[in-house]
Amino acid sequence: METQTQSPSTFFDSQWDDEVADGLDPVERLVYRSNLLGSDWRITNTGGGNTSSKLHQTDSLTGESVEVLWVKGSGGDLRTAKNENFASLYQEKLIALQNVYEGFDDRGPKTPAEDTMVSMYAHTTFNLNPRPPSIDTPLHSFIPHAHVDHMHPVSCIAIATADNGPELTREIYGDEIQWVDWQRPGFELGLALQEVCQNHPEAHGVILGGHGLINWADDDKECYLLTLRLIDQAARYLDQFDEGQKTLGGLRHPVLDEQSRKSVLVRLLPWLRGRLGQKARMIATVEMSDNVLDFVGANNAAQLAELGTSCPDHFLRTKIKPLYVDWSPDVDNLDDLKSRLDDGLAQYRNDYAAYYESCKRADSPAMRGGDPTVILIPGVGLIGWGKSKSESRVTAEFFKCAIEVMRTAEAVSTYTALPRQEAFDIEYWALEEAKLRRMPAEKELARQVAFVVGAGSGIGRLVTQRLNKEGAVSAAADLNLDAAESTAQELLDRVGTGIGVAGTGISGCADVVGLMVDITNRASIRSAMEDVVLAYGGLDHVIVTAGIYVSSDADGIIPDKSWEDSFRVNVTGSWLVADEARRVWDAQGLEGSMVITTSVNAVVPKAGSFAYDGSKAAANHLVRELAIDLAPLVRVNGVAPATVVEGSSMFPKDRVMASLAKYGLSYDEDESTELLRRRLSEFYAQRTLTKKAITPQDQAEAVFLFVSQRLGKTTGQIINVDGGLPEAFLR
Ligand SMILES: [Zn+2]
Numbered sequence: 067m068e069t070q071t072q073s074p075s076t077f078f079d080s081q082w083d084d085e086v087a088d089g090l091d092p093v094e095r096l097v098y099r100s101n102l103l104g105s106d107w108r109i110t111n112t113g114g115g116n117t118s119s120k121l122h123q124t125d126s127l128t129g130e131s132v133e134v135l136w137v138k139g140s141g142g143d144l145r146t147a148k149n150e151n152f153a154s155l156y157q158e159k160l161i162a163l164q165n166v167y168e169g170f171d172d173r174g175p176k177t178p179a180e181d182t183m184v185s186m187y188a189h190t191t192f193n194l195n196p197r198p199p200s201i202d203t204p205l206h207s208f209i210p211h212a213h214v215d216h217m218h219p220v221s222c223i224a225i226a227t228a229d230n231g232p233e234l235t236r237e238i239y240g241d242e243i244q245w246v247d248w249q250r251p252g253f254e255l256g257l258a259l260q261e262v263c264q265n266h267p268e269a270h271g272v273i274l275g276g277h278g279l280i281n282w283a284d285d286d287k288e289c290y291l292l293t294l295r296l297i298d299q300a301a302r303y304l305d306q307f308d309e310g311q312k313t314l315g316g317l318r319h320p321v322l323d324e325q326s327r328k329s330v331l332v333r334l335l336p337w338l339r340g341r342l343g344q345k346a347r348m349i350a351t352v353e354m355s356d357n358v359l360d361f362v363g364a365n366n367a368a369q370l371a372e373l374g375t376s377c378p379d380h381f382l383r384t385k386i387k388p389l390y391v392d393w394s395p396d397v398d399n400l401d402d403l404k405s406r407l408d409d410g411l412a413q414y415r416n417d418y419a420a421y422y423e424s425c426k427r428a429d430s431p432a433m434r435g436g437d438p439t440v441i442l443i444p445g446v447g448l449i450g451w452g453k454s455k456s457e458s459r460v461t462a463e464f465f466k467c468a469i470e471v472m473r474t475a476e477a478v479s480t481y482t483a484l485p486r487q488e489a490f491d492i493e494y495w496a497l498e499e500a501k502l503r504r505m506p507a508e509k510e511l512a513r514q515v516a517f518v519v520g521a522g523s524g525i526g527r528l529v530t531q532r533l534n535k536e537g538a539v540s541a542a543a544d545l546n547l548d549a550a551e552s553t554a555q556e557l558l559d560r561v562g563t564g565i566g567v568a569g570t571g572i573s574g575c576a577d578v579v580g581l582m583v584d585i586t587n588r589a590s591i592r593s594a595m596e597d598v599v600l601a602y603g604g605l606d607h608v609i610v611t612a613g614i615y616v617s618s619d620a621d622g623i624i625p626d627k628s629w630e631d632s633f634r635v636n637v638t639g640s641w642l643v644a645d646e647a648r649r650v651w652d653a654q655g656l657e658g659s660m661v662i663t664t665s666v667n668a669v670v671p672k673a674g675s676f677a678y679d680g681s682k683a684a685a686n687h688l689v690r691e692l693a694i695d696l697a698p699l700v701r702v703n704g705v706a707p708a709t710v711v712e713g714s715s716m717f718p719k720d721r722v723m724a725s726l727a728k729y730g731l732s733y734d735e736d737e738s739t740e741l742l743r744r745r746l747s748e749f750y751a752q753r754t755l756t757k758k759a760i761t762p763q764d765q766a767e768a769v770f771l772f773v774s775q776r777l778g779k780t781t782g783q784i785i786n787v788d789g790g791l792p793e794a795f796l797r
Pocket of ligand 1: 115216217218277278379
């Protein structure tokens with residue numbers, strides 16, 4: 067097949083590297099091509115689109131060469147896809163399924179016969195590959211060319227949603243690209259594409275009405291370059307009509323400056339999160355890129371928002387439409403915004419129920435939540451909501467794409483959304499429902515936001531990891547910003563920053579941010595909490611593990627400054643953190659918790675450490691006072707460790723050696739700090755009832771219990787995690 071060579075592209079440059087590709091086997095080349103295509107949001111959205119190659123491989127059953135369709139399976143994202151994200155299927159058997167389909171009397175788009183075919187794909191599996199094939203499989207199989215790319219590019223969706231889409235397609239591409247009217251992806255769409263290939267052997271692809279682009283070639287690199295060129299051709303064509311916001315009817319509401327936007331959001335987000343999260347909490351992502359700000363402030367924003375998104379991938383996440391609030395941006399008039407949001411939410415829920423009622427069929431699944439996942443606020447931007455950070459981020463990304471689609475479609479023609487019934491038939495498709503049901507159960511702390519103070523080392527670091535493992539998103543805060551960021555980065559390195567997508571079975575990424583906080587400074591605490599609110603939309607749990615240990619000097623005297631520091635950090639610090647978190651908790655109106663790390667020293671007086679011990683005794687009582695003060699919304703508890711030496715910044719080498727000397731244990735100054743810490747830790751272990759060394763993990767486990775619902779009815783309590791010290795028993 068011949069590929070047209072165009073002048074060098076200005077929008078989409080090829081990233082293909084022959085040196086890399088030539089060192090790969092055919093399946094790896096498919097993965098390589100997919101990763102390149104998935105790395106640009108203008109080419110395809112996160113989790114959207116798919117690619118395939120028909121390859122000749124040896125059948126282990128017969129030893130013969132057979133044609134195998136490798137096609138991106140259900141779930142997974144092209145940008146990060148690996149070999150295991152691709153299904154492998156006997157091409158011959160897939161084609162033979164057409165005979166099976168012919169055997170149904172009642173067949174056609176959206177018939178039970180068509181849906182039945184989906185369960186047949188697994189029967190064509192080659193080599194026991196466990197990856198489930200996607201519903202787009204027949205689109206790839208029935209196109210009689212070796213390589214097929216199906217993308218959701220902004221420029222092509224704009225054409226696919228323009229009301230004169232077929233004419234535009236012809237004008238831009240001539241005979242090279244054909245048009246197929248909107249049809250839900252499935253067996254019938256595969257047959258329609260097969261027919262296009264038969265009737266138009268000269269064609270290289272199809273614009274799928276209301277949906278996107280699919281194109282093919284017999285060489286993989288050629289297919290990749292073709293995909294780029296076709297997207298580029300559409301983008302260049304549309305670019306001549308681009309008039310920015312003028313296309314959207316011009317300016318209605320001005321954009322607030324960055325500081326004012328932030329000021330609105332930090333006050334609004336917790337309140338809004340509370341409004342949306344009465345049944346199940348949500349995590350937010352704020353999007354304030356120029357195209358979003360232009361859109362929300364435009365005259366036509368309300369009318370376009372009401373039409374909703376089109377590409378099925380888009381509206382499955384953004385819902386049938388976003389909630390647009392017609393608020394005149396005014397940083398001093400948040401009450402007006404809130405009351406408009408309250409009205410808007412009520413209206414949205416009514417509209418959603420009406421949409422469900424008018425479109426539902428006899429066998430439709432029950433109505434799902436009727437809250438918006440995208441909220442548009444003039445002057446401020448777009449807020450995406452989801453059950454995880456990654457889901458809300460993808461939702462925000464999709465609406466950003468949808469805005470580009472609407473704007474460019476409006477520039478050249480008139481934007482058309484998918485008919486409501488078609489949208490409903492996708493949203494409540496039995497196959498979508500099955501996908502949702504297959505998703506793994508949510509983790510225990512999913513949808514919850516934790517703010518961990520002292521996360522740069524020791525217990526705080528382990529607490530961040532522990533809560534994250536249970537599904538919480540967290541802010542790792544520390545006086546030492548580098549340490550906080552390293553805790554965050556270490557976690558991200560371990561769990562990855564891969565993007566999870568609702569309904570695709572991709573697990574969500576465990577997000578964590580590193581922040582600087584000085585808990586002796588109210589302004590610093592407030593600023594850190596504002597960052598948490600901007601990152602996630604609110605705050606559920608606050609854990610304070612920061613503390614300092616001061617001891618008396620050689621003459622047994624504690625300097626005044628050390629005494630003050632001890633109380634300033636160990637007591638006042640926790641109080642200030644609680645008092646600032648209260649603002650967020652009150653605005654949200656959702657249940658939360660606070661855990662303060664105290665110490666068994668609070669009840670065990672010891673010579674030389676009375677400033678520390680006294681401050682921890684005060685911290686114990688602060689737990690009780692706060693439990694009363696913050697009830698019923700927030701539970702407050704304390705974890706009292708004893709002698710957690712391992713990895714503790716409170717046990718620098720000097721202190722460890724001093725302790726070893728005190729107990730008559732041998733040491734050498736040249737030994738490593740960790741080695742000395744272990745020796746001391748072992749010594750302490752022998753003084754406990756359980757004879758076990760106490761680790762930061764042990765403390766993190768207790769914090770998790772308090773934060774979770776496992777101890778959901780306990781407040782005002784201190785748990786010792788000390789290996790068992792009778793003198794520290796609370797009574
Ligand atoms: Zn698609």
